[in-house]
Amino acid sequence: MSSIAPAPPEPKALRLSVLYAVVFVEIGIAMPFMPVWLNALGLDAAVIGALLALPIAIRIVATAPLVGLIDRGVAAQRILLTGSLVLAATYALMPAGAAIGWPLLALLIAVNAVAAAPLVPSIDYMTLSAVRRSARLSYARIRMAGSIGFLLANLAGGAALGAMGEQLAIPLLLTLLALIAATVALVARVEVPAAPRDPEAPRPRLPAVLWLSIGAAALIQSSHAAIYAFGSIHWSTHGIPPSWIGTLWAIGVASEILLFAGIGRLPPSWRGPFALLALGGGAALLRALGMAWFGERLGALIALQVLHGLTFGATQLGAMAAVSRFAPDGARGRAQGTVSSAGALASASATLLTGVAYQAGGGPLAFALMAPLAFAGLCLVARAARAAHAFGLHTTTFVGQQARRRD
Structure with missing residues (x-):
């Protein structure tokens, strides 16, 4: 039996x-x-x-x-x-x-x-x-x-x-x-x-669409470098009170929490990996330019910090969606680690660039240089979406109750 x-x-x-x-x-x-x-x-x-x-x-x-x-x-x-x-x-x-x-x-x-x-x-x-x-x-x-x-x-x-x-x-x-x-x-x-493993089989490769998605997420997340490194310094030198500086950081984290709490209510077409990465990249581009132009005005800063929910949160969700959709069995751990390693490399490089830019031209230049990083991330998102479409890969909803893929 x-x-x-x-x-x-x-x-x-x-x-x-x-x-x-x-x-x-x-x-x-x-x-x-x-x-x-x-x-x-x-x-x-x-x-x-x-x-x-x-x-x-x-x-x-x-x-x-x-x-x-x-x-x-x-x-x-x-x-x-x-x-x-x-x-x-x-x-x-x-x-x-x-x-x-x-x-x-x-x-x-x-x-x-x-x-x-x-x-x-x-x-x-x-x-x-x-x-x-x-x-x-x-x-x-x-x-x-x-x-x-x-x-x-x-x-x-x-x-x-x-x-x-x-x-x-x-x-x-x-x-x-x-x-x-x-x-x-x-x-x-x-x-x-445990993922099914064949000891004699070659190690699975990460597909090109996943590499493009990881690169896009890393570039978009690296566009935070100027704010992380010099946001508080720039705000304080332009007369923003310390209490408000702390509040501005709290607004950013709170907006991220609200996105995580409410993302399941968005239309399904907005919750796939490329849609989420595009939301994050578009918001990051807008935030970088806004910081360059209005980075010393408190009212504008409040609105720009609200964008953190998308610049960080949507990008994080998009990267995880890409790993969940495209990483092959036997390589999911490596894919997960690669997301973190790529993000760290891009952010470290952007931070070094930010330091040079801030010394040369102050906050506006440093913040403006984050815009090309976000734009490059958007370009990689577009390439990844085209690659997924060409190979007929499934790219629909990730967040919420629509998960169907099984281990």
Whole structure:
């Protein structure tokens, strides 16, 4: 008598949301406040710059190979657990390393960056797998928990610094948050079916349409470089009060959260990979030009920051939609990591360009130079759409209850 293998358990959206939240809370502390901690140590500006650039360089080279381990049979949840434990250990050791000397601190930061590189792409991999298996799940709504965690961490981190002091609060908070993330990764138990693998078969290649989509997303996301690096500086030098600067950043994250919450209500034709990437690229082009022309006017800045929901959020959803649609089985982990590596490379290059431009012509020039990046991303979106059409690839709805593709 033949027996039918039991179906894998229904994916749990709450568990995936909690994974995003705990990892992004940690990122929401580390991203804005690690430079504050390094400065509190009394390090030279050149050393601080090098230490902050180190994780970006490591992310470029390490993310794709590490997330690609999933295609070789390493569970995404194990990568999350191991990475979070290494993060906790390195954060805990950083004060002692800094006391001994900055070279040891640099080594700890490098190990920390390697551990952090695959965390978010691994959760993305797990979430996309769950969305493909369950028509009831929405990637956008699950991913929204990360944005909410990031925003709350930004707010709570500032309060913690004021109460505990910079040198104590930052490494202590980051160590505890990494331990919490490791605990959640251990107990969450999100089932991810293994992709069918033939050990003797050659490694699947990523199709050209996916490479074009990844390149488009990387270019569009890199157009944020000028705002990320010099937005606050430019606003403060033009008389925008500090309280409003914080509010402007919060508006950007809030608009991203609103997009994730409401994207499922948009017409289906707007929710495919190319439509989402085009929305992100068009908004990024408009935002770059608006910042160049009106980047010191508070009223205009509020409207421009609302566009962040599209420039970041729609672009992120479009990239994930492209991976879900076009990455072949046995290469989904590598595709997920490639999205992060390509984004890091493009953003790092754009940040260097931004620094030169800001020194030469101030904010208007730096912001204006982000427009060609967004436009180039739109061009790649158009090429990807043509390539998909030529090969008859399915490009319809990704977000919401219309997922039908199965692992």
